[in-house]
Each structure stands twice: as C-alpha cells, then as structure tokens.
Amino acid sequence: MTYRILLVDDEAMTKRSLYKILTGANASYRIVGEASDGAEALQIARREQPHLIITDISMPVMDGIELIQRLREDGLDMDIIILSGYGEFEYAQEALRHGVVDYILKPMKQEQVTLLVEKRFDHFMKSRQTAIIKSQLIAPISSAAERIGHELWIANEPGMRKEMRSLSSLLDDTEFMQEERISLLRDAASLISNRLQPQFPHQAWELPYEGQSYGQASESFAAWLDKLLNEIRDKRNWGKRGVIQQAIDYIKTNFADSELNLEKVLAPLGISSTHFYHMLMEETGMSYIAYLTQIRMDHAKELLEHSDLKTYEVGQRCGYPDYPHFTKRFKRQVGLSPSEYRKNMQQA
Known part of the structure; x- marks a missing residue:
C-alpha cells in the first residue's frame, strides 16, 4: 500500500533531507510532490490528495498556518506534521489548534522524522483496515437493523430479542475499538428509527453521557428497544x-x-x-x-x-x-x- 506524502518548505536543503530520510525508511512511502510555499502546496494537495503533508510554518506567499486553514476549508483532512523552529512556538500552538497531528523541531533529527512518520503510517493502515472491515459489516448490520425494526413494528418480542442477539454477535466478533463499535451501534439505531418512521414517531437513541464503554452503550441500546416495544404495544392497543x-x-x-x-x-x-x-x-x-x-x-x-x-x-x-x-x-x-x-x- 502506497503512503502518499507532500513536502512543503522554502528551503531546498530541508526538502532534500526529508526526501532522502523518508524514501530510505519505508518502500511504501511515496513523495507525490514538493512545494516551496503554501499556495503551491495547496494546488498540489488538491491534485494529488496526499495522506500526509509535512510543512514548514514560515514561508513566503502563503505560510504554513494559512495553508492548514485553507486545506481544512476545502474539506481536505489528511494528516499534517509541521516543521517548527525554536522561536516559533506560538505559531506551532496555533497550528495544533487546527488539527495538526504533530510537529518536528528544526534542526531535524533523522530518528524523530522516521518515528513520527512511521506512527502516522501505522495509524493510516489501521484506519484503512477498519474501513474495510466496516464496509463488509454494513450489509449484515443493515439487514439486522431492518429485521429488528420489523419485529418491533409487529410487537414480536421474541423475534426482536433474537435479532438483537444477531446484531450483538456481529459487533462482538469484530476487532474494532470500543468507539468504533459504538459508532456501528449508532448506525443500527438510526436504521431502526428510519424503519419505524413515519408511522411511529419516537425519540431517537442517545447515549446518556459520552465516554461510555461499549458494554454500557449496548445496555442503553437494549433499554431503548424495550422502551420502543412498550410504546408500540400501547399505541397499537396490544x-x-x-x-x-x-x-x-x-x-x-x-x-x-x-x-x-x-x-x-x-x-x-x-x-x-x-x-x-x-x-x-x-x-x-x-x-x-x-x-x-x-x-x-x-x-x-x-x-x-x-x-x-x-x-x-x-x-x-x-x-x-x-x-x-x-x-x-x-x-x-x-x-x-x-x-x-x-x-x-x-x-x-
């Protein structure tokens, strides 16, 4: 898998050093462009869609801070690592507020560059694997949510609980982190709500508070379904x-x-x-x-x-x-x- 990197610095020596360090560190790294200022980098980023941008802060025409702002305004959410001198700490803080993932102090050390980029590459690969697994789960989760909605609508409690177990089994068998499982549970809840609307207006599922574990979220989800079941029974004169x-x-x-x-x-x-x-x-x-x-x-x-x-x-x-x-x-x-x-x- 190719990891696409854009280098941005007005100093040619810095870009040459980064190119040499990165291309020698991992065969998956590919330098898709080099720019000397933010304006040039913005054009390359729009065209090449890199996974990572390493950019200096102080540059002519358009500096690193404005480049980051423009990228985010364009909806480009690639990782960004900034190059920062010792006298640019306030600029670095501002960049971090715009979603920069890390920074490298000048003068650069090869070990630091290699370690930081390797860290972002590992994160990229894990995110990509998660996206693949999630895409494979979309159809079965959608199907399970549709069946839960159907069993709810006909007020069939045994059927609803059977389909709930099927959905739980799908989520329990994944290697996802807790946050990703909760996200999938939210997706299922949304599909169930859509299945019941507009015949049965109801309150959508919401977690009582953020930071819950998947187990707590699963219990909250089950309680929401029980509440819907009782409301449907009452509405339809059970x-x-x-x-x-x-x-x-x-x-x-x-x-x-x-x-x-x-x-x-x-x-x-x-x-x-x-x-x-x-x-x-x-x-x-x-x-x-x-x-x-x-x-x-x-x-x-x-x-x-x-x-x-x-x-x-x-x-x-x-x-x-x-x-x-x-x-x-x-x-x-x-x-x-x-x-x-x-x-x-x-x-x-």
Whole structure:
C-alpha cells in the first residue's frame, strides 16, 4: 500500500533531507510532490490528495498556518506534521489548534522524522483496515437493523430479542475499538428509527453521557428497544392485537372460500366491523377487500408460476369460481392476464 506524502518548505536543503530520510525508511512511502510555499502546496494537495503533508510554518506567499486553514476549508483532512523552529512556538500552538497531528523541531533529527512518520503510517493502515472491515459489516448490520425494526413494528418480542442477539454477535466478533463499535451501534439505531418512521414517531437513541464503554452503550441500546416495544404495544392497543392476528390467520387459511365475507371472519371474534376496519388498516395498511384480494393474487401467482393447473383451475383454488371475474381481477391487480403472467414467468 502506497503512503502518499507532500513536502512543503522554502528551503531546498530541508526538502532534500526529508526526501532522502523518508524514501530510505519505508518502500511504501511515496513523495507525490514538493512545494516551496503554501499556495503551491495547496494546488498540489488538491491534485494529488496526499495522506500526509509535512510543512514548514514560515514561508513566503502563503505560510504554513494559512495553508492548514485553507486545506481544512476545502474539506481536505489528511494528516499534517509541521516543521517548527525554536522561536516559533506560538505559531506551532496555533497550528495544533487546527488539527495538526504533530510537529518536528528544526534542526531535524533523522530518528524523530522516521518515528513520527512511521506512527502516522501505522495509524493510516489501521484506519484503512477498519474501513474495510466496516464496509463488509454494513450489509449484515443493515439487514439486522431492518429485521429488528420489523419485529418491533409487529410487537414480536421474541423475534426482536433474537435479532438483537444477531446484531450483538456481529459487533462482538469484530476487532474494532470500543468507539468504533459504538459508532456501528449508532448506525443500527438510526436504521431502526428510519424503519419505524413515519408511522411511529419516537425519540431517537442517545447515549446518556459520552465516554461510555461499549458494554454500557449496548445496555442503553437494549433499554431503548424495550422502551420502543412498550410504546408500540400501547399505541397499537396490544390487548386487542391478538384479535386482529386471529382474523388475519383466518383469512390466510380460508381465502379459497369464494363466499368468504367479513361476517364470517368476525363471527368468532366479537368485534364490530368498524373497529376491525381500523385495526386492519393499522396492521396492514389495507381494507378487508384489498387485503383478501392481495392474499388471493399472491397465491394465484404462485400457482401460475409453479404448477401445471389450468388458469381457470387456479382461479377456483383462489376463491374465484367465475373465470372471467378472476381474469379481470388479476389483470387489474397485476397488470397482466393470468395467461400472460404465466408466459412471462416461463420465459424469465
């Protein structure tokens, strides 16, 4: 892996010394540019995007302090080491306030230069490895967060806890530092919040205070999920949710009954059709007829794709004994006739 370095100093001898020290210290170091003032260095930095800049403070045209300020204004966050003389301590302090990672006192000592650059190179390699591992975790963490959000929304506590364990396992198996694990936990919390919005406005997860360990953050995260679960149960009238689930199970079991109507579904439940309508809308976002039709059409598509039944037989098995009515309803829902749908699936 090449580590790109830009040297900035108005003294040619200093740049030659740095070049010799660094190119001889590590084969991964590559000097991508040399500049004699801040303005020249800024142009090179924009073009070459170095990982490290070693710059003098006192230079003509644009000094090191202004160079650092301009780099940060441009959003360039590479590491910067400053070269400082004994009489430039106040300038060095100002540079450190702008995010400079270290400084080298002039006259330079080879051991100091080598040690400081090696330290930044090691940090760069660890950060790069962390970024690679994190990128590999994005998909599984996103998937786990999506599943947690789903289980929360349907108020399935066992399912939520199972997915929480899956997420914890992902984070526990990494070699990340505590701060990086907490960052990933924040990402998961954000994804869960997005999954629940806008149907369920809620307070986002926040750590009670900074500086917590990963274990403390994990406990706080679990407590937040428990709080969300209880709030969702309260909002959705949890005591009556079992009723709506019974109705849904009944529809899924009996959708092939061509005479399946709302009265049949509600008969064993003891709730009004108006109350049921609101509960079903909250659970599925659909009315009774729309939900029943969706269940029937999904099953019809399965049979058309994976069975040799004639299309009128598919209609009969899905609650449509009248074939023209089945064809009309299927085309309105799917956009194709049953025969066209089957043909498309066979050609796919």
